Amino acid sequence: MEVDFLLIGQGIAGTVLSYRLIKSGKSVLVIDQADANNSSRVAAGLFNPITGRKMVKTWNADLLFPAIKPLYGDLEALLGKQLMYARNIYRPFFSIEEQNEWMGKSCDAEVQDYLENVRTKPLYEEVTDPYGGIMLKNAGYLDINTLMDAYGDWLAKNGRLRNGHFDEELLKHEAGKWHYQDIKASAIVYCSGLGAAKSSYFDWLPFAPVKGEIIEIESDFAPEEIINRGVFRITMPDDRIRVGSTYSWHDLDEGPTDRGKEEILERLEKIVPSKAGKLLSHRVGVRPATKDRKPFLGKHPAAESVYIFNGFGAKGVSLVPYYSKIMLRLLLEGSEPEKDVNISRFFKYI
Known part of the structure; x- marks a missing residue:
């Protein structure tokens, strides 16, 4: 079997990137060990634009969030399943100072696309929110398990999925192609979460699980x-x-x-x-989080046509739709990702 791209792992990263490659007309095979996807399958799938103890706009939100609904909406249409649930997020205030701070922030253009309103009174009697809270919009969650199961079935029906352990020792490069068992591929992409940390190609990257x-x-x-x-x-x-x-x-x-x-x-x-x-x-x-909390995108500095798309941590549902487009440009056009996500930032550790 000969393909353009061999992807290792069908977590959220492998699912979305393989979809974009196939949509671009490329032949793809995904090798997946289902029980290795526990981080994707256990994740709540939350996409939240305002996060952290200080409640600030999530990193690159203005790039990330416009890509979320179109991508998952396309996958819903392909698979005939509801995957995405748009839901407001309510964060109670624990003090009058927090309420006052957000009354001021509510006029900030930086948060206008994500702030539904600032409440000064309780929302529900069941919730501890005597000072009200902020209601965030353009948020919700993704049903990751339904996505991965339905998309895995779709890949399998189209002959694009192999289930089982990937043994890197069987991987050989000959005559410009990567050979693995009966598979020949022009390029390999590691989307295997923490499995990539055990790869001889990427064990130098600073994962921080x-x-x-x-x-x-x-x-x-x-x-x-x-x-x-x-x-x-x-x-x-x-x-x-x-x-x-x-x-x-x-x-x-x-x-x-x-x-x-x-x-x-x-x-x-x-x-x-x-x-x-x-x-x-x-x-x-x-x-599969990383030391600097930024994902890993890029090409191995020495091995021919070996790539990684990984390290999305707890925010994979938000990060992967946008960064899969950036990764696609690298794979198809050779366009390098920006420095803050490019694995070149860690070449000094090899």
């Missing part, structure tokens, strides 16, 4: 808005409530932990008291 735990509960309080303060609380289409997430740079090899669950529940109690019902699930994933 982050463990995240997430729970699902039953609750009779199921607002349409996503409530986000310390933890996010999302009402899913089946009325389950998804709550998370923890962030840990340690104990990466442990599975779900009692301390992680208790941390989530304690933070939830601060914003929605006494509404944590029966625990339905508790899962964990390790995100």
Whole structure:
């Protein structure tokens, strides 16, 4: 079998990049080990334009957010599934000072595209928000599991997916082509999350994996808005409530932990008291984050036609639609990504 591009991994990065390549008329084969995609599958899929403790516009938001709905909308049309759920995000104020600060910020042109309104009174009696809160728009979540399952089926039906472990030792370069088992490819792209950190081609890149735990509960309080303060609380289409997430740079090899669950529940109690019902699930994933919190895009400095599209961490749903376009230009036109995401910024570590 001969293809233009062999992609390693069908997480959110491999899914979107392979779609863009196929749409551009290129032949693609994806090799995927499904149980290695836990970081994508456990992720809440949240896209949130105003983030962090200081509540600032997320890095490159004005580039990232216009690309989100068109890309996932195209995939919805291709797969015949609803994948994207536009939802406002409500962040309660914990002090009058926060309320005053956002009353002032509300006139700032920088946030106008993402700020629905500033509330000075409580939104719901179930929520701890005596000073109101900010309501964010152009936000929501992506049903990542449905996307990956449906798109994986579509790839398989079109002969573009191989399930199983990728053994890099079997990879050979001969006569300008990469050979792997019965496959010949003109180029290889590593989209395999933390798997790429074990590759002999990219083990020098400074991955900084982050463990995240997430729970699902039953609750009779199921607002349409996503409530986000310390933890996010999302009402899913089946009325389950998804709550998370923890962030840990340690104990990466442990599975779900009692301390992680208790941390989530304690933070939830601060914003929605006494509404944590029966625990339905508790899962964990390790995100392929990076030292500088910017993704890895680029071509290997020595190996012919070996690329990486990786390192999207907890914000993959927001980052991948835009940066997959940048990666496509590199693969098809040789146009180098900007310095802050280009792996050339780490060439000194090889």
